[in-house]
Amino acid sequence: MRKSLLVLTAGATVAAGTATAVVARRRRAAARPDRWHSVTVNCSPETLDPLPAPLDTLGFPVEVRIRPAPGDKGTEVAARVAPGADPERVRHLRAALREMRSLAEVGEVLRPDSPPTTKPTLTGAPLAHATRHGREEGRL
Structure with missing residues (x-):
């Protein structure tokens, strides 16, 4: 039980980090007015x-x-x-x-x-x- 909870937490952390990186990259690209x-x-x-x-x-x-x-x-x-x-x-x-x-x-x-x-x-x-x-x- 504890091991599956650890795997779920690690998976959620990786997903959140990936989503944050994608949003940050899109904001930087959209911030260029030229x-x-x-x-x-x-x-x-x-x-x-x-x-x-x-x-x-x-x-x-x-x-x-x-x-x-x-x-x-x-x-x-x-x-x-x-x-x-x-x-x-x-x-x-x-x-x-x-x-x-x-x-x-x-x-x-x-x-x-x-x-x-x-x-x-x-x-x-x-x-x-x-x-x-x-x-x-x-x-x-």
């Missing part, structure tokens, strides 16, 4: 403007590259915040890239139904926060 963020859009490069909406309405300088995606699989749009800008603007850039892809492929920005519930609850608060800010983080 990093290029890319999305692949299912359309030809000619159909996109030089600065597609909503990237043109961000209110801060953005560098954009538009080129055919590898393997003839659409268009790759890469963007980054101009050097010297506030790193917090990366969240707005990522949300704009997602909206741009949705507008180009579907014609509108798809959003989840709102409100998700009719009355606010303690367990619904994290869901509401994730719904409001989900397009700013994570993989593109």
Whole structure:
């Protein structure tokens, strides 16, 4: 019994250490504001403007590259915040890239139904926060 508890504790410690290292590495990578963020859009490069909406309405300088995606699989749009800008603007850039892809492929920005519930609850608060800010983080 004691040996299995020791093995379980060691396994949990290794898992927690690995998860901490992955989160730290991702935070360091996301903290670089000069990093290029890319999305692949299912359309030809000619159909996109030089600065597609909503990237043109961000209110801060953005560098954009538009080129055919590898393997003839659409268009790759890469963007980054101009050097010297506030790193917090990366969240707005990522949300704009997602909206741009949705507008180009579907014609509108798809959003989840709102409100998700009719009355606010303690367990619904994290869901509401994730719904409001989900397009700013994570993989593109």
